[in-house]
Amino acid sequence: xxxxxxxxxxxxxxxxxxxxxxxxxxxxxxxxxxxxxxxxxxxxxxxxxxxxxxxxxxxxxxxxxxxxxxxxxxxxxxxxxxxxxxxxxxxxxxxxxxxxxxxxxxxxxxxxxxxxxxxxxxxxxxxxxxxxxxxxxxxxxxxxxxxxxxxxxxxxxxxxxxxxxxxxxxxxxxxxxxxxxxxxxxxxxxxxxxxxxxxxxxxxxxxxxx
Amino acid sequence: xxxxxxxxxxxxxxxxxxxxxxxxxxxxxxxxxxxxxxxxxxxxxxxxxxxxxxxxxxxxxxxxxxxxxxxxxxxxxxxxxxxxxxxxxxxxxxxxxxxxxxxxxxxxxxxxxxxxxxxxxxxxxxxxxxxxxxxxxxxxxxxxxxxxxxxxxxxxxxxxxxxxxxxxxxxxxxxxxxxxxxxxxxxxxxxxxxxxxxxxxxxxxxxxxxxxxxxxxxxxxxxxxxxxxxxxx
Numbered sequence: 262x263x264x265x266x267x268x269x270x271x272x273x274x275x276x277x278x279x280x281x282x283x284x285x286x287x288x289x290x291x292x293x294x295x296x297x298x299x300x301x302x303x304x305x306x307x308x309x310x311x312x313x314x315x316x317x318x319x320x321x322x323x324x325x326x327x328x329x330x331x332x333x334x335x336x337x338x339x340x341x342x343x344x345x346x347x348x349x350x351x352x353x354x355x356x357x358x359x360x361x362x363x364x365x366x367x368x369x370x371x372x373x374x375x376x377x378x379x380x381x382x383x384x385x386x387x388x389x390x391x392x393x394x395x396x397x398x399x400x401x402x403x404x405x406x407x408x409x410x411x412x413x414x415x416x417x418x419x420x421x422x423x424x425x426x427x428x429x430x431x432x433x434x435x436x437x438x439x440x441x442x443x444x445x446x447x448x449x450x451x452x453x454x455x456x457x458x459x460x461x462x463x464x465x466x467x468x469x470x471x
Numbered sequence: 472x473x474x475x476x477x478x479x480x481x482x483x484x485x486x487x488x489x490x491x492x493x494x495x496x497x498x499x500x501x502x503x504x505x506x507x508x509x510x511x512x513x514x515x516x517x518x519x520x521x522x523x524x525x526x527x528x529x530x531x532x533x534x535x536x537x538x539x540x541x542x543x544x545x546x547x548x549x550x551x552x553x554x555x556x557x558x559x560x561x562x563x564x565x566x567x568x569x570x571x572x573x574x575x576x577x578x579x580x581x582x583x584x585x586x587x588x589x590x591x592x593x594x595x596x597x598x599x600x601x602x603x604x605x606x607x608x609x610x611x612x613x614x615x616x617x618x619x620x621x622x623x624x625x626x627x628x629x630x631x632x633x634x635x636x637x638x639x640x641x642x643x644x645x646x647x648x649x650x651x652x653x654x655x656x657x658x659x660x661x662x663x664x665x666x667x668x669x670x671x672x673x674x675x676x677x678x679x680x681x682x683x684x685x686x687x688x689x690x691x692x693x694x695x696x697x698x699x700x701x702x703x704x
Binding site for chain 1: 506532535536537539540543544547548550551554555558559561562563565566569626657660661
């Protein structure tokens, strides 16, 4: 005869055992699925990144594998992040063509605006795209190429001591359009792109050192 | 399972006990992602798959689950299903996965899923539980898509924008541009628009119910018709 106490202990053991069994099975299934899908997820990431990079520097302009030719540089003042930023270097026949990297405009209307900036080796903007933002739909989101061609107005622009004053929205005396009802967003983007160009000029040697 | 029972379960899931319009469960992801129809559809499909899988698994093991630890076990099953869906979407719908972001993992905490596991799957046979998951999931999905479509139409004047994220590049042409003005009612795209939109949908459902009841009362000869219980609070 088992006492109520023994009965209870047996019940606890049984319940615990079953719970461990079910959770253990779940973990095994998850590890197996993960092992199967890992390469596919990695591939999807690489493809997404590649198509984003190609929007800023045209694929025809270079012949190396951007994802393999990288350099990491930390420049919190100019790139808007404390973390080291990965720079993807484009080359043709081994010669520098341009570089693509992510930069952050920290002063958007609602939080950080993540930008991908492509700069040709001679310091011209190759292309700018918005990766991520939380700006107001219908107002600030015209920085997306999908909503407005505004972001293309950077293409081909340089930063020189003479034209430095033009790197503002028109409202602040510069050459870039602001949007009706939204000045803060384009102002933040213009500032971040300008800083990205300043970064390129300042770090050019480090970027292209082998 | 009799046909009568099947009809009852489907009716409950799609209409009478619709998880979004009547039970008002799972509102957090629903209100957050439904700024267009495709986002709603994406989250709806993910929720539907998780709901069917979790209902079937819970029903299969229901005889072996000690009552005291059933909730942790159910949560374990749901979390496993969600994690698998999350990884599959990351691999095959990478961009949409990025847009829906945190709301895919958050399906684990969607009350609809645990609610059906506890209220239905843990005390019904496998087939009925699968049908229940399907019906409840579709009922939830339809509300997500309608709410997303409503907000998309009002805010951007389009329907099925970004369909390519879900159906591949050929779906790019599916987008319907119904107005030339790309910037319509801004409110609809913002969070208050989600609450207002859901409120309108709930009101429409109630209105239909009330009208049907009125008509039943107005026609004495309809007494023999099976009258539907007013839904529980």
